[in-house]
Amino acid sequence: MNSPQAKIDIDSYEAGFLLGLYECMVQIREFEEGVKFLFLEGTMPGTIHQCQGQEACAVGVCTALEPTDWITSTFRGHGHALAKGLSVDEMLFELFGAATGCAGGKGGSMHMVNMDKGMIPSIAIVAGGVPVAAGMALAFKMQQTGQVAACFFGDGAIAEGAFHEGVNMAAIWDVPVVFICENNQYGASTHVSKVMRAATIAERLSSYGIDGRRIDGNDVIAVYEAARRAVDDCRAGRGPAFLELMTYRRTGHSRRDACHYQPKPEREQWLENDPIVRLGQALIEAGHATTEELDAVRKHILTSFDDAVERAKAQPQPTLADLTTHVLA
Amino acid sequence: MTTTTTPKKVTIAEALRGAIAEEMERDPRVFCLGEDIAVPGGWGGAFTVTLGLEERFPDRMINTPIAELGFFGVGVGAALMGMRPIVDVQYGDFLFLAMDQIVNNAAKMCYMSGGQCKVPLVMRAPVGATGRGSQHAQNLERYFIGVPGLKVVAVSTAYDARGILKAAVRDDNPVLIFEHKLLYGSKGARAESGAIDASSEIPEEDYVLPLDQAAIRRHGDDVTIVGWLLTAHLAQQAADRLAVDGVQAEVIDARSLSPIDFATICASVEKTGRLVIVEEGPKTGGVGAEIAAGVTERLGDRARASIRRVASADIPVPFTPVLENAYVPDVPRIMAAALDMVKG
Structure with a gap:
């Protein structure tokens, strides 16, 4: 992969498009930071698995999708949901367990969903979404809809049987699904090098006849371009595709995990390699934005988030009458 | 006006096969997914239920690798996207391999999405002790009746098999149908010794049976x-x-x-x-x-x-x-x- 601080090549893109990527990444970052505070403060129930540092993966991939395309996500799914177009309100309300949340308070952090925006409930069983995404893509192929499924999972998922079974079936049936491994290098506290002998996940995919590629996952443009090619290939009937996005989980696996198992030099190196800072620098150097303008983007997002928190606190909770509804369709 | 025809006597395997074919004729979203179900010259699944259907529906009989966890997940995904898959295992015992997709995904998607999702997935599983030892013999019903979000039925006659299969395909929820190896009436190489005659005279007319009635x-x-x-x-x-x-x-x-x-x-x-x-x-x-x-x-x-x-x-x-x-x-x-x- 590229050296961590490698310059992002934005030359062929318009300012508006790039600022959109930037804003979406900042939105995810500040959503996650705000949620972490609310959780630690005790305001918000439940548990959280966060994606600070991995924003370019969600944003780069989802920007390459059409609104009619679908994603599957994981227990670490807030970023994917925001990038696929779910609103801060519907997600925050869900985190507060409100009846007005995206799953009516029955899903929670690990099951963000909006069937009108192309996101089935996040699947919190590791690799559980891989065969499901293959099945979604099979449906698209059988119905000839031209849609594509994008399946997010982490490096931890590649040891699961469901991963290999799902990827293999997608491959033998040539279905339009892009498998996206966000290799943040840790499955909970275990480093990826301790769970596989191969040097890259991409090379393991080649054994299924899928051309796997390793990409700098903290370069949002590199992710977008790779995802774009993968999605185009799938839509043209040349699926499935696979992307290994190299990134880093700078927050704990969940809740109050202090990440003592991550070596300090490694953490510091990856903190330097911040996907938002990297794009911001490129925008400033290209004259697309000033530091002040980028700060203003962040401040606006923060203010909106604070407003959303106030709304979330005032949302109605489900009543006991809701306890047994929606068990069956 | 429907014309009444003479009822004909069929086995459970034949009744299921006919019902699947009719549902596939009726609704292009219906398709079958499973092991050895679409191999010309093959078995039609472990007990002949899908025999010959691959000739009538070559694009909707999806033959899978031996990967129960995977293809049950594929069924869930296809169902979420509006298809109506019929997924089967060769022996009910293999449902344990697919347990995560059945229990964590198929059965819960509706509830944990606040009612946004539906998973119209039909699952078929043969059970029963039939001279095969411990791992091709269990009755799996007990493991699934306590899973909210799942409908579980068991068919013991050909008449029921036809009406229940059709009702399951048309239901918007995941439905797990248990079938018994001694009751299929499978013929030829797939015949079972000690089989019991569960055949029925069934009308050719379409009918469905309720999924919640003894x-x-x-x-x-x-x-x-x-x-x-x-x-x-x-x-x-x-x-x-x-x-x-x-x-x-x-x-x-x-x-x-x-x-x-x-x-x-x-x-x-x-x-x-x-x-x-x-x-x-x-x-x-x-x-x-x-x-x-x-x-x-x-x-x-x-x-x-x-x-x-x-x-x-x-x-x-x-x-x-x-x-x-x-x-x-x-x-x-x-x-x-x-x-x-x-x-x-």
């Missing part, structure tokens, strides 16, 4: 005997012989295992005052335990006698015929339990 197979006032799959047939045989002794048993084929049709069962037990539950599978933690508890809760003192369970020993399914025969409930044991209650 069926009363025989009326009687002295004792209620509940079974399903193979044991529904054994219960009827026992009832016929009890009648010789002057004991009139009411036989109920539970048919719907989740939900359990307590209205039908309790109405019968209120009348007879006695209940024998016959289950193939270990007694401990079985479906029979749930039926017994539910009836007791609902009827309280109105059931005059204690409830008896005739079930298998708490052991894995043994291979050798002498032990396997002792594992499966039989007519003498059912009769003994009924007579003990009636005379005691």
